[in-house]
Amino acid sequence: MGKNLWARRNFLKKSSIIALGTAFTNHSMAKALNSFAINKSELGVANKPKAPITAIVLGAGGRGNVYSKYGLKFPDELKVVGVAEPVEFRRKRFSEEYQIPEKNQWVTWEHVFENKKLADVLIITTPDRLHHGCAMAGLNGGYDILLEKAIGMNWEEVNDILQLSKKKDSIVGICHVLRYSSYFRQLKDVVDSGVLGELLSIEHTEKLSMDHYMHSFIRGYYRNSKEAAPMLLAKSCHDLDILRWIIGKPCKYVSSFGSQTVFIKENAPEGSTMRCTDCPIEAECHMSALKRYTREKDGLHHLVIEDYEDATILRALKEGPFGKCAWRCDNDTIDHQVVNMEFEDQITASFTLGFSPVYGRTTIVNGSLGCIIGKLYEGFEVHDIRTGEATVYNSQIPQHLMSGHGGGDFGLMYDFVRAVRSQDPTMLSSSLEESVESHLIGYKAEESRHKIKTMEVNMASYI
Template sequence: MPISRRQLLKTLGAATGVAVLSGFTDETDARQVIPDLSANPLHKKPERAITVVTLGAGSRGNVYGNFALSYPDEMDVIGVAEPIPLRNERYTKKHNIAEANRFTSWEQVFERPKFADAVLITTPDNLHYGPCMAALKAGYDVLLEKPISPSEKECRDILALAKKTGRIVAVCHVLRYAPYFVKLREIMHSGVLGEIVSIQHMEPIEHIHMSHSYVRGNWHDRNVTTPIILAKSCHDLDIMRWLIGKPCKQIVAMGNLKWFRKENAPTGSTDRCMDGCAAESTCPYSAMKIYYRERGWTYVFDLPEEKEKQGDFILEKLRTTNYGRCVYKMDNNQEDHYISCMEFEGGVTANFSMEAFTSYAGRRTRVMGSMGDIVGDMETFTVNDFRTNKSTVYDNSSGDGHGGGDWNLVRDWLQAVGQHNPALLTSTIDASIESHVMGFMAEKSRKTKKVEAVRV
């Protein structure tokens, strides 16, 4: 029988006699709903909507572009560059884009004189540098998806050109805009916890998500995209850096691809799950189960709108794309578990685990301070005060899009562009480069098996 979180805590306390629970009353002393961030006093009513061109009308291009549909007075998508005809067509219709402003690739946008205020760069990881440099040269402000670039040199080039041109570059470190993390950081810096001593942070990718994105999907080959520590976890390195509020001095990392390998393929498995695989009916990673029977993760297929056509459409995709292939027989090379330890200025330490094999998602963060601690899972976090033995639970009310971070970022970025003031953003290119360097150094450490200094 499933048990509640409170029952579980009681059981753990009773079973282990842990002192941790003994000082604190089992009942929560207070409960607060984490407020929405929309009422930022620095925001001004825009005089006109900021005009943008979207480069890459895939998943993220739609997430950010959709903001314009709900807030047309703040953002107007007037152009698109997208090579997949159906995506280009759908995006054009959705935003009512003029024919003259439709392009099949990002380069074409910059062959024209500047015709919008800003660009959204939501192309694949290896296509961030080219469009970002071209946009800055042409005088556009930029919303740039993470990772900034797969190469440290290119990240630094973008930073240098952003500084030289004075344009705004916001990096999509969306967690910095999630009310959950904003509140958590506020509490960490309020003194309630005393001195911050250390952090434990975990990114449970969830096993199906791992198989979808990093075994079968767009990020399965680190050489074509980015190593997973940047592709998935630059968010985590970034949020730890931001929460602690001090520079990272050194980092050490370990990790490897343990499970999604040819030698672990079940007996009787076939190259594609639909080709009579003997293990299909019991395999948690069966493409037939995930995409066809449960209809999960199908956004990548650009399904036909008519429901009755969708089944055959998915089967065809499973027959012809990587999404139908056996997870043990892919050409994947991303680590499925990755750990790193960091030391920040002032001796604050942090542990990070990126884990594929979990039944749950939602980042877990524990903060240890001299006078209190925090335990959180992105839905709620609990602040325990050692001096009073009181606990307060903070509830994350807005759950959508990275805990509400996606659209809060877009709004801050539009305000920063409209007011020509990068200070309205927390994830400027300057602020974001450091966590990317942490990622590059983690990768170096994983290979050299040495502790690496982090120098920005």
């Protein structure tokens, strides 16, 4: 997003050509946000259920904790009654926080299924490579499921889960949390309102900060295709999903290009060593792990350590993946990628993924009568071709909502709980059936990138 645009936005704000929240009309979460803004407690009181939905969390890491917190805020709606987590200190902390009895604390997800069904739902927040096993066992065990993205490591895994969920008639919610963010909900409402005329194309980008790219895709869990889904899926199935959701029509063709060119052994700085902890040029290196974790004390939660004492951090950097030289890891992820898509009715979309000091998600939607130009967390403008006028949406959510992904984490849980309670998957915008096509686009894009060939995306053949 260029500075000029935001200067113009400020001008428009001052000129009072501004609409705040006017597009919040159709969504249950939007209504929830509005009630939340008035009185947080009213949210629970208005729809007070007879008993909370019970949940077992598989993987009590970052995301497992985020979703479970909903139960602490709204105990009438959700109660966490079990956890499977191999890291002992995480399992213990989580169990204490949610008062989970010892018999419902398991070291690994497989142990959960040695018992009969113990709860209404499973919250699956294990690493990507375990999603398929957890979800298939959960569906066979009769659970409804909240499943983190990426749904599976490849299309075959995704399709297995889709087919079994249909057979079992289970609710499976996918954590495509951006669908629930106030920013994208407003943006979709504007597109659906028809003010842009005929929808022609979307240009969407996601740029990661260097820190994010470094800890997740160079040194961390998503660095290697044996451990995690390809970056386009692991990071950006959100973005493909948002494009499919906004366009609201099937994707027909996809092509993609992209490579890993920067953080490879051949580019390692002269004189560097395998680890930052003994590297003679560490002090002048912008990718130094010591700089980030010991001097700036940033991103420490990625290290999976029990405490943040200096000696513990240093030991993790000497022995674990997060102290390795950024050019000498076993990463095979792309560092830049472009995906081009054609949807039904000749609507086109492009998506660009990479890292940049100027990071975030930007979206331009082009219609026959106008366009939207916006940046997640900041807002968007709607420009009218005929009048030259613009309307600004700032997509602010109430500060006290305290929910990540622009309100998306809260919105997902709000709708998921209601969908399970009413046994109605249509109350959930990111049900499995609604979400799988974006994964198919992603896997076909990867196939295109490897084969240097345009691929057909034929979702209809799987439903």
